[in-house]
Amino acid sequence: MSIQALAATELVALDHYNPNEQEAHIVLDKAICRKCQEKPCLVVCPAVLYTLDKNGDINFDYVGCLECGTCRVMCKDKGIIKWEYPLGGFGVNFRFG
Amino acid sequence: MGKEDKFDAIIVGAGPAGTACAYTLAKAGKSVLLIERGTTAGSKNVTGGRLYTYALDVVKPGLWQEAQLERRVTHEELMLIDGDRAISIDYHDPSFSRPGERPQSFTVLRASFDEWFAAKAEEAGAILACGIRVDGLVEENGRIVGVLAGEDDMYADTVIAADGVNSFIAQKAGLVKDVTPRDLGVGVKEIIELPSAVIEERFHLNPGEGSARMMLGCSRGIHGGGFLYTNKESVSLGVVLRPDQVAAGGRSVHDIFQDLKTHPALAPLLAGGETVEYGAHLVREAGYRGVPEKLYRDGLLVIGEAAGFLINTGYSIRGIDLAIVSGVAAARACLSSGDPGPAYRAELDALKLLESMRAVDGFTNLMQIERLYATYPSVAAQTMCELYSVDGSVPKTPKRAIRGVLQQQKLSLWQLAKDGIRGWRSL
Numbered sequence: 001m002s003i004q005a006l007a008a009t010e011l012v013a014l015d016h017y018n019p020n021e022q023e024a025h026i027v028l029d030k031a032i033c034r035k036c037q038e039k040p041c042l043v044v045c046p047a048v049l050y051t052l053d054k055n056g057d058i059n060f061d062y063v064g065c066l067e068c069g070t071c072r073v074m075c076k077d078k079g080i081i082k083w084e085y086p087l088g089g090f091g092v093n094f095r096f097g
Numbered sequence: 098m099g100k101e102d103k104f105d106a107i108i109v110g111a112g113p114a115g116t117a118c119a120y121t122l123a124k125a126g127k128s129v130l131l132i133e134r135g136t137t138a139g140s141k142n143v144t145g146g147r148l149y150t151y152a153l154d155v156v157k158p159g160l161w162q163e164a165q166l167e168r169r170v171t172h173e174e175l176m177l178i179d180g181d182r183a184i185s186i187d188y189h190d191p192s193f194s195r196p197g198e199r200p201q202s203f204t205v206l207r208a209s210f211d212e213w214f215a216a217k218a219e220e221a222g223a224i225l226a227c228g229i230r231v232d233g234l235v236e237e238n239g240r241i242v243g244v245l246a247g248e249d250d251m252y253a254d255t256v257i258a259a260d261g262v263n264s265f266i267a268q269k270a271g272l273v274k275d276v277t278p279r280d281l282g283v284g285v286k287e288i289i290e291l292p293s294a295v296i297e298e299r300f301h302l303n304p305g306e307g308s309a310r311m312m313l314g315c316s317r318g319i320h321g322g323g324f325l326y327t328n329k330e331s332v333s334l335g336v337v338l339r340p341d342q343v344a345a346g347g348r349s350v351h352d353i354f355q356d357l358k359t360h361p362a363l364a365p366l367l368a369g370g371e372t373v374e375y376g377a378h379l380v381r382e383a384g385y386r387g388v389p390e391k392l393y394r395d396g397l398l399v400i401g402e403a404a405g406f407l408i409n410t411g412y413s414i415r416g417i418d419l420a421i422v423s424g425v426a427a428a429r430a431c432l433s434s435g436d437p438g439p440a441y442r443a444e445l446d447a448l449k450l451l452e453s454m455r456a457v458d459g460f461t462n463l464m465q466i467e468r469l470y471a472t473y474p475s476v477a478a479q480t481m482c483e484l485y486s487v488d489g490s491v492p493k494t495p496k497r498a499i500r501g502v503l504q505q506q507k508l509s510l511w512q513l514a515k516d517g518i519r520g521w522r523s524l
Contacts, residue, residue: 003289003367005355011287011375018136040344046285046377048351066377067141069263070283070340070350073276073379085134085265088246089228093140096288096331096374097207 008048012064019063020090026062026071026083033058033079040074066092100242100252104128106431107244107253109231109266111138112207113148113417114401115259116214117156117424123221124157125432130251131215131223132244134230139211142261143286143376145324145333145414147309148205152418155425155448165213166203167328168307169194172300175412176323176362178314179471179478183362187301187308194306204307204326204333205417206288231260234269234397241270241396255431256397259424262379264403272399273389278341280383282321285354286335289370293330299366300327311412314474315357317346320382320464322411323357325366332370334358337380350377380416381407384461385454392445393438398427406450410460411469422448462523466516468508476506 033039034057041050041058047066051059058079065086072083085091106122108115111133119131135141147170153161171193177184194200219225235243235250243252244266258266262281267273291299300308312323321338336354343350357363380402381387387405392398400406401420408415426444433440445451463469483498493501503513 001369002364003358003370005359006372008351011351011372014372014374015376038344040340043347043349044283044340044343046283046350046354047375048349066375068283068377068379070281070377070379072263073278073281074340074344076275085230088134088230089136091141093136094143094208094374094376095140096209097139097142097144097211097376 008046012047015066016093016095017063018090018093020086023087024062025086025091026060026065027081028058028060028079029081030057030079032081036078041071044070044074046070102252104130104251104253106130106255106257107132107251108257108259109244110259110261110401110403111215111225111227112142112211112259112261112401112420113214114403114420114424115257116211116218117421118257118259118400118428119223120156120214120218120221121425121428122431123218123223125428126222127431129218129223130253131218131225132229132231132246133215133225133227136228137208137212138215138225138227139208142207142211143284143378144205144207144417145284145286145326145335146205146207146417147202147326148210149202149415149418150199152421154199155422161199163217165209166205168204168302169200169305170202170204170309171306172302172308173413174308174310176310176312177474177477178312178360178362179475181361182478182482183360184477184481185362202309204309204328206328206333231266234266239395241394254396255437257427258397258399258403259401260403262381262402264399267389267399267403270394270397272391272394272397273403276379276381279339280381280387281340282337282380282382283340283343283350283377284335284337284380285350285375285377286324286333287358287372288331288333288374288376289367289372290331291367291370295369296327296330296332302327309413312357313411313469314471315353315360316470317348317353318467318471319343319346319353320467320470322470325363331373332367334363334367339382381405382409384408385451385458386461388451388454393441395438398430398437398441400424400427406454408454408457409464410457411464419450419454422450426450459523463520466519468516472506472508476502476508479505
């Protein structure tokens with residue numbers, strides 16, 4: 001069978017995670033995000049974890065994060081008010097890398 | 098932990114840089130703590146990728162023979178893409194892998210390679226502590242004396258920051274400024290499983306041999322390109338894109354990558370394959386000019402990609418080998434009788450790391466020619482189309498055909514000459 005394009009949700013579902021339910025490693029201030037004109041997060045996150053809801057607010061789920069840091073670099077001094085690597089042992093576990 | 102239990106060295110990050118450093122120090126009898134935030138070494142790491150084996154010989158001659166590696170690269174490929182068309186160049190060189198000699202490079206997967214390498218460092222006597230995130234540094238009288246992880250503090254004569262591209266530790270030490278989008282690429286890749294025999298047949302490989310392919314013209318004009326590496330029983334397919342240009346273009350990293358994956362020139366290579374992992378990682382693109390001026394301060398050394406050690410010439414990418422070499426340089430500096438900081442710089446020079454980076458620094462200029470990413474692949478493909486199309490009508494003279502192609506691309510001979518001169522100068 002020929003290779004198919006896969007949705008980001010399907011791709012992320014292939015990865016293994018140990019999510020930290022207690023603490024999000026990335027935190028947004030959605031009020032700042034609402035005022036952001038560019039919203040680079042919508043297109044630069046490889047896992048497409050940033051989406052827009054019906055009200056024009058940014059939806060974000062830190063579970064599924066591949067921990068690349070692209071959103072952090074593109075969202076300097078804006079809506080991402082905390083970006084840390086997940087606490088030791090938590091987050092994505094690449095089996096191939 | 099109290100200061101009386103001080104280590105000779107604490108290394109933050111068990112990637113190739115940190116582990117090479119830990120291995121070398123432990124072999125020399127030093128007490129070493131190698132801290133890794135992943136549950137295993139390699140579990141947070143993603144590469145294209147390949148490893149040039151000379152670097153493992155710097156650690157220990159013959160070490161490559163034990164390493165967890167994929168395929169010996171004998172095919173170096175370049176592909177220019179324009180729409181659904183593609184031009185491929187395949188350079189096959191058996192001398193890159195002669196029987197009884199060390200092959201020049203191997204394709205590699207980081208989860209298995211890094212885990213193997215960290216186990217070697219442990220075997221040599223280093224203490225590997227996985228699942229620990231280092232949060233900060235302990236400073237006393239202007240000197241870095243240890244690290245903080247949650248409630249714990251740990252002390253060492255020298256702290257070595259090997260924490261990769263985002264280099265939070267080196268930033269906390271005030272040695273490097275934060276990375277900026279224009280000096281970065283965001284890399285994404287899929288691991289697509291295929292049987293070993295199928296890979297060898299489709300890529301024209303002898304058993305155990307591998308290919309490394311760079312692709313231009315698949316980034317929607319964005320500074321970047323694609324890659325395709327053959328592993329033992331999978332291929333690593335991905336793209337690297339400058340994130341600020343992705344944001345300006347509006348099409349997502351994910352969509353650009355899926356477009357490449359389903360390109361008709363790749364379809365027969367990937368047919369029947371099953372994606373088993375999706376990874377992403379940032380990569381430094383600034384080369385020599387991205388290396389911070391100061392790579393050390395009292396009590397702290399910065400190595401690997403945290404120090405910006407990466408070479409991208411467009412046709413090949415080197416990071417893991419430079420990381421390993423810098424790890425060995427830092428270890429040798431710690432073992433020398435002098436001040437580790439200046440000694441580290443001297444060891445880097447002795448191992449010709451910065452000199453190697455400086456020699457190919459011009460490629461960074463070359464790759465700033467924006468027409469490289471869409472216009473020129475398109476010109477090349479259209480020229481091929483003119484040359485190979487036969488429909489019984491009188492063919493255009495090659496000169497007229499090429500002029501027509503340039504007109505179609507709205508490219509003047511003057512612009513072409515300018516880019517040509519710029520390209521030549523940058524080399």
